[in-house]
Amino acid sequence: MPRLTVAQALVTFLARQWSERDGHRLRLIPACFGIFGHGNVAGIGEALAGPAGAGLPYHLCRTEQGMVHTAAAYARMSDRLSTLACTTSIGPGATNLVTGAAGATINRLPVLLLPGDIFAARPANPVLQELEDPRSYDVSVTDALRPVSRYWDRINRPEQLPAALLAAMRVLTDPVETGAVTLALPQDVQAEAYDWPEELFADRVWHVPRARPDDAAVTRAARVVTAARRPVVVAGGGVIYSGACDALRRFAEEHGVPVAETQAGKGALPFGHPLALGAVGVTGTSAANEIAAGADLVIGIGTRYSDFTTASGTLFGGDARFVNLNVTGFDAAKLSGLQVVGDARESLAALGAACAGWATELAYRASVAELGQRWAAVADRARHADPDARPTQTAVIGAVNDAAGPRDVVVCAAGSMPGDLHRLWRSADPKSYHVEYGYSCMGYEIAGGIGVKLASPDREVFVLVGDGSYLMLPTELVTAVAEGVKLVVVLVDNRGFASIGRLSESVGAQRLGTAYQDRSAAPLAVDLGANAASLGADLIRVVTIEELRAALAAAKAAERTTVIHVETDPLVTGPDAGAWWDVPVAEVSARGETQAARAGYEAGRKARRTHLRPA
Ligand SMILES: Cc1ncc(C[n+]2csc(CCOP(=O)(O)OP(=O)(O)O)c2C)c(N)n1
Ligand SMILES: [Mg+2]
Secondary structure (H helix, E strand, C coil), rough: CCEEEEHHHHHHHHCCCCCCCCEEEEEEECEEEEEECCCHHHHHHHHHCHHHHHHEEEEEECCCHHHHHHHHHHHHHCCCCCCCEEEECCCCHHHHHHHEEEHHCCCCEEEEEEECCCCCCCCCCCCCCCCCCCCCCCHHHHHHCCCCCCCCEEEECHEEEEEEEHCCCCCCCHCCCEEEEEEEEEEEHHHEEECCHHHHHCCEEEEECCCCCCCCHHHHHHHHHHHCEEEEEEHHHHHHHCCCCCHHHHHHHHHCCCCCCCEEEECCCCCCCCEEEEEEECCCCCCHHHHHHCEEEEEEECCCCHHHHHHHCCCCCCCCEEEEEECHHHHCHHHHCEECCCCHHHHHHHHHHHHCCCCCHHHHHHHHHHHHHHHHHHHHHHHHHCCCCCCHHCCCHHHHHHHCCCCCEEEECCCCCCHHHHHHCCCCCCEEEEEECCCCCCCCCHHHHHHHHHHCCCCCCCCEEEEEHHHHHCCCHHHHHHHCCCEEEEECCCCECHHHHHHHHHHHHHCCEEEEEEECCCCEEECCHHHHHHHEEEEECCCHHHHHHHHHHHHHHCCCEEEEEEEECCCCCCCCCCEEEEEEECCCCCHHHHHHHHHHHHHCCCCCCCCCCCC
16 A cells, blocks of 8 residues: 555556547646645645656646646647646635636636645644635635536545546546546645555546437437438537547538538638538628528537527527537537437437438539638638738738648637637648637637647647737746747737727727727837747747748747737728627617617617527
């Protein structure tokens, strides 16, 4: 019976966990990111520094929020078969995890969080950074992680550790339940020794299942599908995580069904495929949205049906039926859909076989191709740069897309770029488009880029980050530099929040607080490029698109992380397909513009469908 501290046992255990799917075995948790404080340095810190730590390399990050983004991005890039552990101190180190944890859980991505916690024995409380809830000494700040975690536990005695570890690994590797998993570790318990059963440290393989759908559900779905005349697939992130892209392409081609993509599903069908409609929803293309609006059947695969996908309930027709293929019944049941609960690849194969011989009419497919070409012409114009004008954001995106090889990855999360990227980026590979739009968390970009690069070092990683997002979390640049994780960061500076500025104006809020300026409304003398250079990145400043192209080539060839700073015009917007997004406008206001915005809002709201028709 090995005698180890709780922290040593935990670290030893983590180094011996594996995931397996389709015969591929991966380390489930190959590394640990962290920041030490008094709440984890003596327990987890000592364990990672000792012999147990040999199997779990440690990486120092600069912000706890950032490291959770890094872990989530790593997991997304690994199709949820592998993730990172994150260790923090108690108090603020622990609460800094909350935002990242929410992002991971919302995006259905596994991350293992190991915050320190206040003494279980309470010998001299309150300890530094203890919350002290007068209603109960049982409450600590790590309780804030409960609602954003899919499994949450506090290890108050060593005996509790084995069962908690097994439960944590199960949830991390379960495609239905996965998300943030938190094991809060009181600082005294971390250092406590215990005689552990030897078997706890055996190599353990977590087989990630490919759940097969119920035969009767597939038969029901096939009946609905083969009766459709204008079906459309909405492909979400689940298609990519399941490795179902080939199955999707076969299904689409065999049955002549066009495919529209959510943010997480973008790249499921490569750009240029005659049945690829591209982005759908609020940030969608005119091709996808027109087909979606006229569809009599929506086949949602691995999608959460967020408001961006459904245009807040206004995109699909009131009579449209839904057949939803999803690994979780929770998502499959949305929009009154006919539920096919199972792994996306398995379900697509089963549904395809059950629909054998059926295909849409040629005229329908021809209309898909024509709408696709019409959108491509609009996109071409937006991506094209006027050599004499200040670069537009869409021309910047075009230049980065041109510089990126087919397997290279673009990373983004918040602001106006995710919408432009969703519509305009041309993906040749399902892992080449990495826009975090479940939580759309400012600050994800650089930290997420690190996770992407760590998971796929053979790909070039292009981080597109707005000035607002950059200012929220530039610090992870230091981590990229220190760890030798090479990123190409394109810092798109439009002096404030172009996205929220535009939204503010459209809802009658007069762009209040959306430009970076001083109290006299003069532009701020803030130099973000100098900031990036001061954090250790190589800096290239560019003014024109031609300079940007040269800088991208240089940054690709470089071995170090490069930040390319480019200024764009916040008032020039990309093309959009006019889909509606529900952001309520003030019902009463003295201002005419706000009253007009409210009238427009009420008109828009009328188009909302309930989708209560049973499938
Ligand atoms: C952490 C966080 N806080 C606030 C928001 C709300 N928000 C969404 S986009 C945005 C502005 C982003 O600015 P920037 O990165 O410069 O992009 P731009 O809008 O200029 O394209 C804000 C404040 C958010 N998504 N995330
Ligand atoms: Mg901006």
